[in-house]
Amino acid sequence: MSTTWEAVIGIEIHAQLLTRTKMFCGCELSFGDPPNTHTCPVCLAHPGALPVINREAIRLAIIAGHALGCEISERSVFARKNYFYPDLPKAYQISQYDQPICGPGRFRYLTPDGEQTLGITRAHLEEDAAKLIHLGAEGRRAEAEGSVVDFNRGGTPLLEIVTEPELHTGAAAAAFLKQLRQTLVHLGITDGSMEQGSMRADANISIRPAGTVGLGTKTELKNMNSFTFLERGITAEIARQTALVEGGGRVAQETLHFEPTTGRITSLRSKEQAHDYRYFPEPDLLPVVPDRAWVAEILAALPELPITRRERWMRDLRLTFEDAEVLADPPELGDYFEQVAALAPPKSAANWVRGDLRAQLRERDQEPWQSGVTPDALADIIAMAESREISMPSAKAVLTHVIDHGGAPRDVVAKLGLGAIQDESELMTLVDRLIADNPVQAQQMREGRDKLVGFFVGQAMKATQGRADPARIGELVRERVSAG
Numbered sequence: 404m405s406t407t408w409e410a411v412i413g414i415e416i417h418a419q420l421l422t423r424t425k426m427f428c429g430c431e432l433s434f435g436d437p438p439n440t441h442t443c444p445v446c447l448a449h450p451g452a453l454p455v456i457n458r459e460a461i462r463l464a465i466i467a468g469h470a471l472g473c474e475i476s477e478r479s480v481f482a483r484k485n486y487f488y489p490d491l492p493k494a495y496q497i498s499q500y501d502q503p504i505c506g507p508g509r510f511r512y513l514t515p516d517g518e519q520t521l522g523i524t525r526a527h528l529e530e531d532a533a534k535l536i537h538l539g540a541e542g543r544r545a546e547a548e549g550s551v552v553d554f555n556r557g558g559t560p561l562l563e564i565v566t567e568p569e570l571h572t573g574a575a576a577a578a579f580l581k582q583l584r585q586t587l588v589h590l591g592i593t594d595g596s597m598e599q600g601s602m603r604a605d606a607n608i609s610i611r612p613a614g615t616v617g618l619g620t621k622t623e624l625k626n627m628n629s630f631t632f633l634e635r636g637i638t639a640e641i642a643r644q645t646a647l648v649e650g651g652g653r654v655a656q657e658t659l660h661f662e663p664t665t666g667r668i669t670s671l672r673s674k675e676q677a678h679d680y681r682y683f684p685e686p687d688l689l690p691v692v693p694d695r696a697w698v699a700e701i702l703a704a705l706p707e708l709p710i711t712r713r714e715r716w717m718r719d720l721r722l723t724f725e726d727a728e729v730l731a732d733p734p735e736l737g738d739y740f741e742q743v744a745a746l747a748p749p750k751s752a753a754n755w756v757r758g759d760l761r762a763q764l765r766e767r768d769q770e771p772w773q774s775g776v777t778p779d780a781l782a783d784i785i786a787m788a789e790s791r792e793i794s795m796p797s798a799k800a801v802l803t804h805v806i807d808h809g810g811a812p813r814d815v816v817a818k819l820g821l822g823a824i825q826d827e828s829e830l831m832t833l834v835d836r837l838i839a840d841n842p843v844q845a846q847q848m849r850e851g852r853d854k855l856v857g858f859f860v861g862q863a864m865k866a867t868q869g870r871a872d873p874a875r876i877g878e879l880v881r882e883r884v885s886a887g
């Protein structure tokens with residue numbers, strides 16, 4: 404009898420916080436500055452230098468905890484995590500251990516299949532390590548001629564978020580991470596750049612016979628720097644474990660690396676246990692006890708959470724999941740859409756903002772909220788198109804004109820002579836002429852080829868330079884063809 408296997412996956416995310424300075428000293432954060440230009444005795448671990456907690460990092464962690472659906476601890480404690488590595492000058496990292504700043508909770512997010520939740524074990528603050536640069540051999544450690552250290556990154560505030568092992572596929576892990584990233588970025592907690600390493604994800608993966616509840620031995624897949632690599636890496640590791648176990652082998656607890664170009668998984672080291680780090684409370688820092696009034700003030704000042712905004716749009720404005728997802732990101736696009744939707748039917752506003760407006764602006768390297776098309780102007784164009792004052796092709800032409808030359812849409816319509824032909828007799832004359840000019844198509848329509856109505860509408864739009872209302876032309880063509 405063959406066994407079906409079920410994968411069990413938990414994710415650990417490290418997000419660099421968008422503070423101005425480091426976690427425990429006043430050095431400014433930098434990206435891309437010359438090496439070792441943002442250092443001081445504290446982040447270089449000179450003897451006697453004392454750390455001071457960055458208040459802004461605490462504030463951002465409280466916001467993140469709220470968005471993650473976690474409890475905010477009334478008292479949390481920094482701890483020393485002891486290990487030696489050249490990028491860690493103190494030979495310990497200041498982190499949090501048994502008393503993290505954010506306790507357990509459940510993160511809510513939306514997928515095309517509806518609302519999902521994922522258990523969050525904890526979220527805690529810590530400092531990032533410095534950056535090792537391997538010389539020669541394209542930066543690979545194994546063949547490097549030597550390594551140097553850039554301490555600019557050392558001491559950058561990190562929020563580590565640990566999820567419960569409740570995911571079962573690489574795709575589900577990627578879907579969760581996407582929503583988590585969007586939430587953290589919208590709230591200004593991190594810039595969320597996975598390519599630049601300001602947000603990094605590790606996955607803990609094990610397999611078990613489907614239908615059982617125990618957990619198998621897990622491996623840790625490190626530092627996948629895109630959603631695609633996360634999904635592919637997890638999928639590859641599940642396949643590796645399954646083949647191993649089915650071949651009679653055992654999964655060893657180890658830390659692994661997924662190589663995206665080859666799709667191969669290699670072992671980095673055997674996995675440490677928590678007791679190897681000899682955690683103990685950091686003697687140079689007091690416990691963090693955030694003032695309750697301050698926490699209340701932080702949470703009261705928060706903007707609407709991205710999930711709340713999308714749910715509101717889907718409920719009140721009747722947007723689809725996909726409309727809401729596209730329009731919510733980035734938040735500036737969402738703000739712009741909301742202003743248009745306040746002045747025009749929301750579904751039309753969504754279609755125009757997602758569709759023609761963005762497409763036309765993309766060709767010009769602009770975003771809607773930075774463009775000359777104000778929400779008012781777009782709402783006017785939508786109103787004229789919906790009342791059939793102008794045809795759809797004319798509406799698009801007006802939009803193009805406003806993008807390139809500015810001006811009020813109604814003035815543009817007058818100036819370019821784009822007003823729809825409202826005169827019924829004029830339209831009727833046109834349709835009769837087209838039928839007379841195209842007797843073969845007219846006869847085929849009479850014989851039942853109704854599709855040819857599109858041919859006549861196309862001819863009418865050409866003849867009027869887009870100023871006819873296609874729907875009305877279609878009606879008239881059917882009427883006159885059967886009368887003829």
Ligand SMILES: [Zn+2]
Pocket residue numbers: 425428429430441442443444445446447558
């Ligand atoms: Zn410093």
